[in-house]
Amino acid sequence: MPAQPxxxxxARRTFVDARGVRFHVTEAGAPDGRPVLALHGWPQHxxxxxxxxxxxxxxxxxxxxxxxxxxxxxxxPHRWAKDDVASDVLALMDVLGLERVLLVGHDWGGFVxxxxxxxxxxxxxxxxxxxxxxxxxxxxxxxxxxxxxxxQAMMATVGIAVHRRTRLIERAFESVxxxxxxTIRVYTERFRDPVVARTARDTYRTFLLREVPAALRAPTPPxxxxxxxxxxxxxxxxxxxSFAATETARADDYTLETVDASHFxxxxxxxxxxxxxxxxxxxxxx
Numbered sequence: 001m002p003a004q005p006x007x008x009x010x011a012r013r014t015f016v017d018a019r020g021v022r023f024h025v026t027e028a029g030a031p032d033g034r035p036v037l038a039l040h041g042w043p044q045h046x047x048x049x050x051x052x053x054x055x056x057x058x059x060x061x062x063x064x065x066x067x068x069x070x071x072x073x074x075x076x077p078h079r080w081a082k083d084d085v086a087s088d089v090l091a092l093m094d095v096l097g098l099e100r101v102l103l104v105g106h107d108w109g110g111f112v113x114x115x116x117x118x119x120x121x122x123x124x125x126x127x128x129x130x131x132x133x134x135x136x137x138x139x140x141x142x143x144x145x146x147x148x149x150x151x152q153a154m155m156a157t158v159g160i161a162v163h164r165r166t167r168l169i170e171r172a173f174e175s176v177x178x179x180x181x182x183t184i185r186v187y188t189e190r191f192r193d194p195v196v197a198r199t200a201r202d203t204y205r206t207f208l209l210r211e212v213p214a215a216l217r218a219p220t221p222p223x224x225x226x227x228x229x230x231x232x233x234x235x236x237x238x239x240x241x242s243f244a245a246t247e248t249a250r251a252d253d254y255t256l257e258t259v260d261a262s263h264f265x266x267x268x269x270x271x272x273x274x275x276x277x278x279x280x281x282x283x284x285x286x
Contacts, residue, residue, distance in 0.1 A: 041107020
C-alpha cells in the first residue's frame with residue numbers, strides 16, 4: 001500500500017488536528033485567496049481534486065482534506081455518522097481560520113457537505129455538489145432504485161475483507177467508469193490499510209443501520225438559501241439522477257446540470273468541474 005500521498009505539482013501538505021482527528025490537508029493557490037473546501041467520496045481521497053490543486057483558478061485557495069479515516073488522515077473517534085463528520089470538518093475550518101468557504105463535495109463528501117449547509121449556512125458562500133442525492137429527497141422516490149444499493153450492504157458487512165484482500169472494488173470501478181486503471185489503483189491501494197478499510201465499512205454500516213432509519217422518521221430538512229449547483233454525471237450506476245431533482249430540492253437557488261460522465265465525474269471531466277467552480281465563485285462574490 002502507498003506510504004506517501006501521490007505527488008501534486010505546487011501543492012502544500014500539512015497535518016492539522018481538529019476535534020480528535022489528525023487531518024491530512026492538501027492545498028494550493030494563493031494563501032490569501034478565496035478559500036475553496038473540497039470534500040472527496042468513496043472509494044477515493046483528496047487526490048480526486050489533483051487537477052484543481054495543480055492548477056488553482058486565479059484568486060482561489062483550494063483546500064482538499066482527506067476525510068477522517070480516509071487517505072492519510074487519522075481515524076475518526078466515532079463510527080462515521082455523517083453529522084459527526086460534518087462537525088469534524090467545521091472544526092477543521094475553525095483551526096484553519098476559515099470563516100466562510102466555497103464548498104465542493106462529491107459522493108459521501110457531497111453528503112457531508114449538505115449536512116454542513118443545513119447546519120452552518122452562514123459559513124458557506126455557495127456549494128458545488130456532484131453525484132449525490134440532496135437531503136430533501138422523499139423516501140418514496142428511492143424505492144424503485146433500491147437494487148442499485150446492493151454494494152452498500154456488502155460494504156457494511158464484509159467491506160474490510162473486500163478492500164484489503166480482493167480486487168473487487170478496482171474491477172467494479174473499471175466497469176462503471178472511464179477512469180484509467182493506474183488512477184483507480186492510486187485510490188484502491190490506499191484501502192489496503194486497515195484503518196481506511198474499517199472507515200469505509202463504518203461509512204456504510206452507520207448509514208444503513210442508523211442514518212437511513214432515522215431519516216425515515218425525521219421531518220423534511222429545512223429550506224436553505226445557500227446557492228447550490230449540482231453537477232451530475234448522468235451515467236451514474238449508484239446514485240440515480242432523480243435523487244438530485246430540482247423539483248424536490250428545498251433551496252432558494254438550486255440548479256441541476258446533467259452531463260456525459262459516470263459517477264466519477266471529477267476524474268472524467270476535471271475541466272468542467274473547474275469551470276463550474278469559477279462560475280459559482282463569480283455568482284457568489286461578496
